[in-house]
Structures are given as C-alpha cells and as structure tokens.
Amino acid sequence: MPNKQRDNIDIVDVARLAGVSAATVSRAFNHPNLVKASTRKRIEKAVQESGYIRNRAAQAMYGKRSGTIGLIVPTINHAIFAEVIQSFTDEVETSGFTILIASHGYDLEKEYAVLRKLLEHRVDGIVLTGLDHSEATYQLISQQGIPAIAIWNYAEDSPISCVGAENRLAGRMAAEHLIDCGHREIGMISPPAKGNDRATDRLAGALAVFEENGVIIPDAWRSEATYSTSEAKSVCLELLSATPHPTALFCGNDVIALGAIFAAQKLGLRTPEDVSIIGIGDFYGSEDVEPSLTTIRIPARRIGKVGGDLICQLIADGSTEIVRHKIELNRVVRNSIKRIARA
Amino acid sequence: MPNKQRDNIDIVDVARLAGVSAATVSRAFNHPNLVKASTRKRIEKAVQESGYIRNRAAQAMYGKRSGTIGLIVPTINHAIFAEVIQSFTDEVETSGFTILIASHGYDLEKEYAVLRKLLEHRVDGIVLTGLDHSEATYQLISQQGIPAIAIWNYAEDSPISCVGAENRLAGRMAAEHLIDCGHREIGMISPPAKGNDRATDRLAGALAVFEENGVIIPDAWRSEATYSTSEAKSVCLELLSATPHPTALFCGNDVIALGAIFAAQKLGLRTPEDVSIIGIGDFYGSEDVEPSLTTIRIPARRIGKVGGDLICQLIADGSTEIVRHKIELNRVVRNSIKRIARA
DNA sequence: AATAGTAATGCAAATGTTTTCATTTTATCA
DNA sequence: TGATAAAATGAAAACATTTGCATTACTATT
Numbered sequence: 046m047p048n049k050q051r052d053n054i055d056i057v058d059v060a061r062l063a064g065v066s067a068a069t070v071s072r073a074f075n076h077p078n079l080v081k082a083s084t085r086k087r088i089e090k091a092v093q094e095s096g097y098i099r100n101r102a103a104q105a106m107y108g109k110r111s112g113t114i115g116l117i118v119p120t121i122n123h124a125i126f127a128e129v130i131q132s133f134t135d136e137v138e139t140s141g142f143t144i145l146i147a148s149h150g151y152d153l154e155k156e157y158a159v160l161r162k163l164l165e166h167r168v169d170g171i172v173l174t175g176l177d178h179s180e181a182t183y184q185l186i187s188q189q190g191i192p193a194i195a196i197w198n199y200a201e202d203s204p205i206s207c208v209g210a211e212n213r214l215a216g217r218m219a220a221e222h223l224i225d226c227g228h229r230e231i232g233m234i235s236p237p238a239k240g241n242d243r244a245t246d247r248l249a250g251a252l253a254v255f256e257e258n259g260v261i262i263p264d265a266w267r268s269e270a271t272y273s274t275s276e277a278k279s280v281c282l283e284l285l286s287a288t289p290h291p292t293a294l295f296c297g298n299d300v301i302a303l304g305a306i307f308a309a310q311k312l313g314l315r316t317p318e319d320v321s322i323i324g325i326g327d328f329y330g331s332e333d334v335e336p337s338l339t340t341i342r343i344p345a346r347r348i349g350k351v352g353g354d355l356i357c358q359l360i361a362d363g364s365t366e367i368v369r370h371k372i373e374l375n376r377v378v379r380n381s382i383k384r385i386a387r388a
Numbered sequence: 389m390p391n392k393q394r395d396n397i398d399i400v401d402v403a404r405l406a407g408v409s410a411a412t413v414s415r416a417f418n419h420p421n422l423v424k425a426s427t428r429k430r431i432e433k434a435v436q437e438s439g440y441i442r443n444r445a446a447q448a449m450y451g452k453r454s455g456t457i458g459l460i461v462p463t464i465n466h467a468i469f470a471e472v473i474q475s476f477t478d479e480v481e482t483s484g485f486t487i488l489i490a491s492h493g494y495d496l497e498k499e500y501a502v503l504r505k506l507l508e509h510r511v512d513g514i515v516l517t518g519l520d521h522s523e524a525t526y527q528l529i530s531q532q533g534i535p536a537i538a539i540w541n542y543a544e545d546s547p548i549s550c551v552g553a554e555n556r557l558a559g560r561m562a563a564e565h566l567i568d569c570g571h572r573e574i575g576m577i578s579p580p581a582k583g584n585d586r587a588t589d590r591l592a593g594a595l596a597v598f599e600e601n602g603v604i605i606p607d608a609w610r611s612e613a614t615y616s617t618s619e620a621k622s623v624c625l626e627l628l629s630a631t632p633h634p635t636a637l638f639c640g641n642d643v644i645a646l647g648a649i650f651a652a653q654k655l656g657l658r659t660p661e662d663v664s665i666i667g668i669g670d671f672y673g674s675e676d677v678e679p680s681l682t683t684i685r686i687p688a689r690r691i692g693k694v695g696g697d698l699i700c701q702l703i704a705d706g707s708t709e710i711v712r713h714k715i716e717l718n719r720v721v722r723n724s725i726k727r728i729a730r731a
Numbered sequence: 732a733a734t735a736g737t738a739a740t741g742c743a744a745a746t747g748t749t750t751t752c753a754t755t756t757t758a759t760c761a
Numbered sequence: 762t763g764a765t766a767a768a769a770t771g772a773a774a775a776c777a778t779t780t781g782c783a784t785t786a787c788t789a790t791t
Contacts, residue, residue, distance in 0.1 A: 396777095398776090398777055398778085399777065399778065400777080400778095410777090410778080410779090411778095411779075411780080414777095414778065414779055414780085415779085415780090418779075418780095442777095442778085443776095443777055443778070444778095445776095445777080445778090446776075446777035446778040446779085447777085447778060447779075448778095449776090449777080449778070450777090450778055450779050450780085451779085452778090452779075
C-alpha cells in the first residue's frame with residue numbers, strides 16, 4: 046500500500062512549509078540560479094526544519110540520471126581489486142556518483158545476472174572487470190545503449206571501452222626479466238584460467254618468451270594456485286622440495302609470489318640466492334616483504350582513476366563510443382631475483 | 389526533457405505485446421501466483437522479445453523497497469575491510485539485495501554526507517563501520533527510522549544495532565599473551581586514533597593490562613603507523629634499531645605486525661628469538677608469513693555474514709529495534725612470539 | 732441450466748520529482 | 762509614469778510502476 050501515513054516528508058511538504066510551490070523547491074535544488082536568493086533561503090530553512098531528503102528514485106524516474114554507476118568485479122576480496130575499487134570510487138565520487146557494487150566470483154552466468162540487476166536500478170554506466178564476458182553480457186550492454194567500460198585489461202580490439210594493461214605483455218615482461226637474468230630452470234604458478242582472461246594472457250605471454258628462448262618448462266614445474274597466498278605457499282612448498290628444483294619461479298601475480306617467498310623461507314631456501322621469484326602486479330606489501338619482490342607493476346590506482354574519469358565522461362556525453370586507454374607496465378626490479386652468470 | 393523517444397521499453401509496451409494490461413504484467417513479476425499460467429507464458433515471451441528490464445526506481449517510488457543496502461566503510465582498500473565487505477555482500481545478495489557502497493576515509497563529516505546521499509537513493513537499510521560516528525549521523529538515522537547496524541565493533545550500550553567484537557578486549561588479549569609469555573620490554577605501534585574507535589579501544593585495553601602488570605611503556609617505544617605495511621615497517625625499523633630495543637612488539641593490527649616482521653628481517657633480527665611480534669585481526673596472509681603471526685583473531689567473514697543476515701532481518705521486519713551480536717575473539721598462537729623463562 | 736463462488740484481469744489512482752509553458756512580479760528605460 | 766523586458770514563480774503533465782477495487786471469465790454445485 047502506498048504508505049499513506051505521513052512517514053516521509055516530500056517536496057510538497059517542504060514547499061508548503063516555505064510557502065512556495067514544489068516546482069520552486071525543485072528548482073532551488075537543481076538550478077539554484079533560477080530562484081531568488083531570499084526564496085532560496087526560506088526553502089533551505091524549510092528543508093532543515095523538516096529533515097527533507099531528496100528522493101533519487103523519483104528523479105531517476107523522471108528520466109534524469111540515477112547518479113549511480115554499476116561496478117561488477119569478480120571479487121572484492123583481493124588486495125588488488127580493493128585497490129582499484131578504492132581509487133575508482135574516489136574518482137567518481139568527485140562527480141557526485143555513488144557506486145552500486147556487485148561481485149560474481151568468476152562465474153560468467155552470474156555476471157550476466159548481476160548486470161541485469163544493476164540495469165534494473167537504472168545505473169548511469171557500467172564498469173566490468175576484464176574483457177572476458179559472456180556473449181549475452183555484451184549483447185545486453187549494447188542493446189541497452191548504456192555507457193560501459195572494462196577495467197584492468199587493454200585490447201586494441203575490445204568490444205567495449207577499456208582502461209587497462211596488456212596482460213600478455215605483463216607475462217612477457219616477467220618472463221623476459223627471468224631470461225635476462227640468466228634463468229633457464231623455471232617453475233610457473235598461475236591462477237586457474239577459467240573465467241580469468243588476465244591469468245590466461247599472462248601465462249601465454251610468458252610461455253611464448255620461454256619458447257622463443259628455447260626454455261622448456263617441465264609439466265612437474267607448472268602449477269595452479271587460486272588467488273591465495275596460503276594455497277600458493279603450499280603449492281610452492283611442494284614444488285621447491287623436489288630435487289632438482291627450479292632456480293626461478295614465475296608467479297602469475299604478486300599474491301602468489303608472496304606465497305612463494307614464504308614457502309622458500311619455510312624450507313630454509315634463501316631468496317634470491319637459492320630461488321629467484323618474480324610476480325606481476327606490484328600490490329601493497331610487495332615492496333615491503335623481505336626480500337622485496339621484483340615484479341611487473343600494474344598501476345592499479347591509475348587504472349581506477351582513469352577508468353572513473355572515462356566513465357564519467359561517457360555518461361556526461363551520453364556516449365557509447367568506444368575509447369581505449371592503454372596503461373603502461375613497468376618492470377620493478379627489487380631483491381627477489383638473482384643474476385646468474387652466463388655459463 | 390522526459391525522454392519522449394522510444395529508447396526504453398516499459399511495462400506498458402510489454403503489456404501491449406502480450407495483449408494484457410500493465411497491471412497483469414506487474415503482477416506476473418511480483419505475485420506470479422495471481423496470474424494464469426498461460427498468460428504468464430505470454431508475458432515472459434513478450435519480456436524476452438522486447439528486452440524489457442524492470443525499473444526499480446519506479447518501484448521504489450511507489451513505496452516499495454529499493455532493494456539496496458547502503459554500506460559505509462572508512463576505506464575499501466584494506467585487506468580486512470575487503471574481507472567483510474565480500475562476505476557481507478554475498479550474504480545480502482542471497483536475499484536479492486544489491487549494495488551501494490561509499491567510503492569516507494576516516495572523515496566523520498564526509499561520512500555524514502555520504503549517508504545523506506545513500507538516503508537519497510532510498511536504501512532499505514544502512515550499515516556503518518564501527519561505532520564512532522558524529523552526533524548528526526546518529527540523529528539522521530534515527531530520524532529517518534531506517535534499519536541500521538554497525539559492524540566490526542560490539543558495545544553493550546551501542547546506540548544502534550551492532551555485530552562485532554570488543555576491541556578493548558582484543559587489545560587486552562594481545563597484551564595478556566605478551567605478559568603470559570614473560571615479556572616486559574614492550575613496544576607499541578598503533579594506527580592514529582582519530583575517527584577510529586577500533587584502534588583507540590585496542591590501545592586502551594592493552595595499556596590497561598600493561599599497567600595492571602606493572603609494565604611501563606616508555607614514550608620512545610610508542611609509535612603510530614597508519615594502516616600500511618610500508619609505514620609500519622619504516623616505523624619499526626627505527627624502533628628496532630635503537631639499543632636497547634623492546635623484546636616484544638604489540639601491533640594494533642596484523643598489517644602493522646607484518647610490517648614489523650619485515651622490519652626485523654631487514655635488520656637481521658630473528659623473530660621470535662630476538663623480537664616477538666603480536667598482531668590483531670588474523671587477516672589473509674597472517675598465517676602464511678614466515679614466521680607465521682601470532683594474533684588475536686577477529687572473524688571478519690563471520691561478522692560480514694551475521695551482519696548481512698541481521699540487516700536483512702531488520703529490513704524484512706521493518707524494524708529499527710536494537711539487536712546486538714557479540715562475535716567472539718580467539719587467541720591464535722603461531723610462531724612469532726617467544727616464551728621467556730621468568731627471571 | 733442457473734447460481735454461487737472463485738480466479739484472472741483491467742481501470743485508475745497514487746507514488747515524488749522535473750520541466751515546459753504560462754503567468755505574475757520586478758527592474759529598466761524613455 | 763507607462764511600456765517593455767527580464768526574472769521569478771506556479772500549474773500541470775510526464776516519468777514507470779503497483780495495488781485496491783471493480784469487473785469479467787471460469788468452475789463447481791445443485
């Protein structure tokens with residue numbers, strides 16, 4: 046039942062209190078310059094007294110923007126996503142947006158479902174993570190004609206706007222650094238590829254480099270670990286207890302690399318003297334661990350900021366045009382890799 | 389201008405397509421049992437064909453729930469918040485809610501502002517972090533009569549519902565463990581107290597224990613570090629380079645404790661032989677670091693789950709009653725504390 | 732076959748806001 | 762002071778949905 050009882054003060058109440066019409070109150074909020082200063086004062090007072098709060102739902106219904114941006118991430122619970130989410134949020138908040146966040150746990154079916162839900166809320170724009178999405182997801186976005194971008198990954202042929210780095214290149218860069226430093230006995234630990242194009246691309250990039258350099262990775266030295274330091278640690282424990290063990294570990298991301306470092310420490314192996322370790326990401330903490338982690342830096346905060354900026358732009362222009370921003374990667378050389386003299 | 393052009397399909401279009409009235413379509417969505425199976429089929433078909441997506445804004449406007457819960461956190465960008473946010477989100481999603489998230493960076497004025505914004509979006513419930521909020525914030529919540537809870541902290545006299553642990557007790561437990569293990573030369577590193585009652589309470593709890601046991605902490609051994617491993621590391625580097633240095637470090641949270649461990653490693657001090665370190669939280673990774681971290685476990689996922697459950701409950705009942713859940717703490721003894729034989 | 736009862740549907744009002752258009756008030760200039 | 766322009770305001774329609782009430786279409790019972 047339309048809550049008849051006077052539980053919520055609406056714009057009409059405020060208008061009555063201020064002795065003006067609802068239209069004027071609305072204008073006082075949205076086009077303050079159109080209403081006389083003295084009236085505005087009266088209205089402000091009425092708003093104060095009544096404790097009135099605008100109803101965005103009603104605004105949205107009229108056809109105005111809802112003032113929200115839908116953000117879909119695989120999971121919030123990873124250092125790295127948290128970092129982008131934060132900088133993204135900060136950026137869009139300056140433009141007055143609030144974010145509606147939803148996660149899908151790497152399940153593309155569920156991603157489609159949450160996208161629909163976000164659309165029901167009439168978000169003004171959509172932000173996805175990565176470029177690996179179901180056909181239905183892409184279709185829905187284009188059919189709705191809503192501004193949308195993908196963050197994290199860059200691809201020159203992406204079907205929607207994107208702001209991110211080339212993960213294939215990230216994989217290449219990490220692998221090249223290992224090769225540059227003279228390593229040829231290399232182990233690899235990556236996250237499962239399913240629903241995670243970032244992981245897939247990095248692995249492919251690295252593998253290509255190894256192949257180009259005639260380095261062969263035995264199956265026994267190739268492992269998977271989900272995005273979890275614990276799991277990575279136990280996987281590496283196994284990998285490193287074998288004899289012989291690799292002299293270097295390529296880790297699909299820094300969280301895994303951290304696990305690798307801890308595993309080595311636990312086994313009494315010195316990093317980098319006994320095992321070299323490289324990661325990808327450069328997360329909070331990668332710099333601080335001992336030894337500090339050599340890694341390929343993906344500037345998460347920058348991605349969040351540029352992404353936030355872009356989506357606000359697209360929304361402002363009501364544009365569904367495709368814009369792509371490539372975010373550059375850096376090789377961050379710290380202390381977890383040993384240089385081996387060429388034989 | 390009310391977007392006259394046929395850009396979005398509405399319920400009337402669907403109704404026309406299905407050859408029924410809008411009312412019936414609405415009922416097919418909200419009370420499926422009230423509409424004949426065959427009609428429902430026709431409607432579903434029409435929905436499919438037209439690509440119709442319900443408009444929650446309009447629903448919300450009618451007086452129904454918006455289907456969103458507002459979550460306000462100091463920052464998303466901390467392992468520990470990310471963890472609760474995730475489990476909280478998972479929990480409320482099962483009840484069909486989406487979360488609107490906003491952060492304020494430990495600024496209580498800004499918190500008030502974002503609360504207002506969330507209220508503009510007519511969230512069905514509000515979730516705050518901790519119990520330290522401005523008078524205005526509390527007032528606004530009670531004035532709006534909206535279900536609200538605070539997560540993270542527990543207090544038996546909290547002004548709103550809460551689900552969390554007693555931080556004072558957490559501080560006490562960490563301090564007691566240090567004392568139990570025979571430590572008396574203790575250094576403390578805590579986050580700045582401002583706008584962070586969790587930090588304040590933990591510190592107070594620990595200090596009380598030290599005092600009860602006649603342990604005096606020299607000023608030189610009391611430091612602050614924001615929630616950052618880097619900063620904690622550099623603070624600890626300083627603290628531990630002095631001679632004499634403390635035999636044990638009380639860290640306000642695990643992120644700081646991690647920094648402490650790394651600082652010790654960097655200085656060539658062995659943990660726990662040369663310095664013992666205790667944290668509070670038990671975050672992802674605390675178990676994996678070498679040496680694994682002894683800490684007071686705050687069950688983040690449980691807090692998120694119980695909190696999510698509670699707010700859904702309160703919303704369902706339309707209740708603003710105050711409910712409090714105390715989440716128990718555990719002493720998690722690992723390998724970062726040395727037992728000192730009593731002199 | 733008529734009637735009563737129930738199930739299924741439609742009509743129209745209501746929700747809170749914004750904006751167009753019309754009207755009134757105020758300011759400016761000769 | 763009157764005419765004219767500009768500024769400030771109000772009335773009402775529009776936005777997309779939901780539900781109370783009324784109506785119509787079935788089903789079952791006698």
